[in-house]
Amino acid sequence: MSDNQQLEIESKEGPSGLTPDHPDHPVTKVQTDGDYVQFGNERYLRSELVEAFGGTLNPGLSPPPKHDFANPAPLGLSAFALTTFVLSLINCEARGVTIPNIVVGLAFFYGGAAQLVAGMFEIAVGNTFGGVALSSYGGFWGSWAAIQVDAFGIKAAYAEEPKQFANAIGIFLIGWFIFTFFMMLMTVKSTVAFFMVFFLLTITFLLLAISEFNGSTAVKKAGGVFGLLTAFTAWYNAYAGIANPQNSYITIKGVQLPDFQNRV
Template sequence: MSSDLENQVPQDHTLIIEDAANASSSVPYDPNHPEHPVTKVVTEGDYVTFGNEKYLRSELVEAFGGSLNPGLSPAPKHNLANPGPLGLSAFALTTFVLSLINCEARGVTIPNIVVGLAYFYGGAAQLVAGMFEIAVGNTFGGVALSSYGGFWGSWAAIYTPSFGIIEAYAGDTGKQLEYAVGLYCVAWFIFTFFLCLMTLKSTVAFFSIFFFLSITFLLLAITNFNGSVAVQKAAGVFGIITAFCAWYNAYAGIANEQNSYITVKAIHLPDFQDKNRHNRK
């Protein structure tokens, strides 16, 4: 693209979409008209103009779980690799191991084996991936990966004696520790549910990560509140499903025709807002 397009200065604007080929030339556009108080998105051949910013269609990125991109956006301007698969893989593997323990696979019920994973892979590696998502301009990916990197670090701290978290509840004869962890899971359920709402216009695989993760956190909260082993195992099952969804998206972000015979085609969720708009017409 020419340098004048690369150096354009963005401006704040609200957007409506218009196809330049079908636009009426008899009625001039008036930005102050009460029915058109906004800037337009105009499509012209290979170009799409967002207000005063012009992009090639090929340079716009659609919603895709492999890059943790929840909607249409300009492609990254920095020459950096896609950090999404690293964060997704770190999240998936750590979640998978803990979820197997929640299911009591092979009779294992003590989760301390996950502490190392939670610190270094699910925690540190995912946090680094989140920072690089911010560097490439992906706010959603940066917030999601960095937050869950923090989650795994904070979870590992609970089982690290030097933090004294479990020890602080040692003298309590009630169930404060379980209730406290339950509240902790409720908070993460709320955060995950908000992220899930932001993927409703993305792809089936992308949405499924946060949908199943929301259920997992909710079931873990219930487990800590009522001590039900059955609910804990259900949380483990949904955690395993979440892990495979994350791995699937990570694979989609890495696999291409140059390195694999098996690539992933994104299946987009239906755009109900767009459907309603056509019905009104």
């Protein structure tokens, strides 16, 4: 074996001689030893670990943040909630409004940019789930807004094929349904409210995709209703992440979902 080949193998396997997907790799290995839990090379008392909580977008037990940043999750949740709220009311044809372009500004600057920034700070504090979720949905709102803006030429490309445009939007929404579904699977050990955000959002994307494929106004309105439920649940989690005894008489404690694995 040449020196170059040996170096390539070592770079893939790391100093332990194990590939990153190996269960005993020091970076990914999680061990429980009585009152202690070891994440990779670091050992923590179980009492020191941060519990799953929607207000921090933390889906399970994890080490406390190493950086002294404010909690970015409520910003991302609020940006997502308000943008979803407005669009969902339009999908429900509230007050006779059916043209969604009023949401474009929100989608670019609040649901898009502000949520993306919050996602970047989630990564900075070590919350991979929160970073992926907020950054991705920030990207969703930016891409949705681009479809509505004539300068991007997206609608114009389908000007002579309106049915094809509806199907294309449906495919776009199906992609987000799939992404949201597998993100939902990573919240099944968290809290009820945290899980409900992704559960309701999964249904919302599915209904809106179906409405694009079959042109059903009733299904679109149903998607709007589930979108409103999603928005209020996201606001609830945002409030839970901000409210504390120092600033409010009303605080929220997350209701944990049962962990059946630990009961075996």
